[in-house]
Amino acid sequence: MPLSPTNKDHNHEYARTIESNKVEIFAPLHWLSLGAKDFIAAPLISLVYGLIFSLIPVAIMYLYSETDNHLINISMTITFTLIAPVFAAALYDVSWELEKGHKPSFSHSIKSMFRNPVGAWAFAVIILLIMTAWLRVASLVFALYPDSLNPTFEELLAFLSLGTILGALILAAVMVLSAFTPQILLERKVDIMTAIFTSTRAVINNFYAMLVWGLILIIFVFLGFLTSAVGFIVIMPVLAFASWHAYIAVIRTKKKRIYE
Template sequence: MAIANPGAGTTQALRRQVAHDLGLADLKSALAAGWQDYRAQPQFGLGFAAVYVLVGLALAWVMAGRGDLFSLIPAAAGFPLLAPFCAVGLYEVSRRRERGLPLRWPPVLGALKGHGDQQLLAVGVVLFVAFGFWLMIAHGIFAVALAESGAKSESLAFLLTPSGAIMLLVGGGVGSIIALAFYAATVISLPMLVDRDVDFLSAIITSFAVVRANRTVMLAWAVLIAAGLFVAMLPLFLGLLVVLPVLGHATWHLYRRAVQAAPA
């Protein structure tokens, strides 16, 4: 897979386009615009969210069938890491609505290929590798905690022991750091790769620049996304049929506010 090397000039130009004045009002505006996009074209949001829900249910069914409950916990916690890539099609829907372009499934699905240069695919691979990496770390934390406690069983009762509580605390802390790092890398880069013909490294650098320049607002957006996805996953993932599309469309509008239009 060919990966383009970002030029210093391109990266610096993108950094100069980053807004430094995002406020909580921008989050409210992005959510309102995201809701409007979802209501105007619900078939796309429902379609992409349904795929995400079915994958989540299949993953839960396989792990529960194997009796691997301690894999189910980190998998459920890390599953939202895959949500940004599933929202790529939603970014394209919002982009097309914004520009008055026709909305049909072929061009919307075509956005998943990016601009034909495999840059979006590269980010998708990174996200899936991150998900697998998180599962391996979670298994390691659990194995250490189980060995330290001397427990013979992998029942859920272990979670009520001091070792189980420490395991949840450490695992939650490590998972939060991983999730925050990948949020900072993808929250702006994925909609940018849909919108512009740039390499994925430049897009990720720009994403980190937006988060660094607007720490409070972007952290608030991360908390809102995490809380929204968590609550939506509780009723058999069905809440994601609404929450995921609205957050996906809203992220597009936040990107458009955070990164100024490229010079003509």
Template sequence: MKNVNVLNGLNMVPDHCAIRRIGPADLKDSLTKGANDFLPVLEFLGRPLFTVLFSIFYTLICIYLITTDLPLLFPLMSGFALIGPFAAIGLYEVSRRRELGLDTFWRHVFDLRHAPSLPSILALGLVLLTLFLCWQAAADVLYVWLFGPAAPESFRGFLIEVLTTPRGWTLIILGNAIGFIFAVTVLTISVVSFPLLLDRNVGVAVAVRTSVRAVLANPLTMALWGLIVAVSLAIGFLFAFVGLAFVTPILGHASWHLYRRVVQ
């Protein structure tokens, strides 16, 4: 029975949940509201401390993992976008509480453990983690197929090899093609799933189905949203990871507001 609840939720919401058609203006509005949710952090008054901690923790994890395996540098960097929707669940809660006019003191984020939909959120998070691991495995197999099992001697040598040789370009082209498939899959099943599960206990099946319907109803806008996320994270990485401390929370908060724009 518990497994059924995880899949379908306790309060069943039919498949015909109203989906709105949105455009670039809605994405701009979501990002603006996401930035407004993040701005109190800059005041450092303690209430939004969770966002500060999330940003620092996320950045440190990125730095640690990327320095452990040079050939998987790009797959790891791009792979964080795959688990981002689940990692940002606390940011959704902050935005939800601000929307309701409730206190956003950081300890309230831990109230999520009492959420009726927590099993569904964890189950869907496990799906994203599995996709992340599959992407890493696929990238590793591709690298070994082209370059062999030996690790590169230096970052400079690895970079020259990738950018100036036929097998390096093959790695770039095939790697991006495979990564694109994973990215589209995750975007499709999760763009509104986690905020929906936090907002209503509908179960994984309904949440994923609603997310897929939202993407199918707004393919170009959702593609633009995916591009915004990818470019924003890339900029965050380029600024010595410091940019992630600003980019990731804004995108997390914006995702909640995007859900509000899409799901009626």
């Protein structure tokens, strides 16, 4: 799969931008296949982390059933999409170890979450703030839901339009920020702004490919919920592994990386 450099390191007032590659529009499908390959190469550790990840949507579905409000499913799905990248560092480490020809281990993957604690926690706080803001916005949008038991489409139009637009904007912003930021913070000793600037520029330079990648993520998240969260046991590790291969393909390094 041909790759080409698109931008050199740029210096900003607060951070620099690491050079990135231009990838093909359907490169995300290749990342997904490599993620599945990593899952097969390390099935036990993948399933254990997948089980841990599945507990998050189970909690979301429990809240959904307790509130008896089908509208909360929209905000909870987006919330899950927001927080998942923060907890994926351990799975990134599994793919990284496989890339280096090492055997992944639980101890090594757990330690990886503390490799760049300042940057990781800063990113977690940023995502948490965005998640909190989204939940507040969602609650305000839900206030527009018609009071009638059988609302017409016209009555639902304001609610559906505003909710869709705001949800899409917040989700897009988070995907831009989190596309490569966690991977950069895991592998490199850089500050949070450098990671965010690099992720943002790389996404912009690969707009159509990242659009395809974003659609893949959303589709798989919904598939996970459709399986009552059981599917996340496999889905989350595969997506995390694929995200690492996306990082290898897009963010350039001085030495040659293994990218099949």
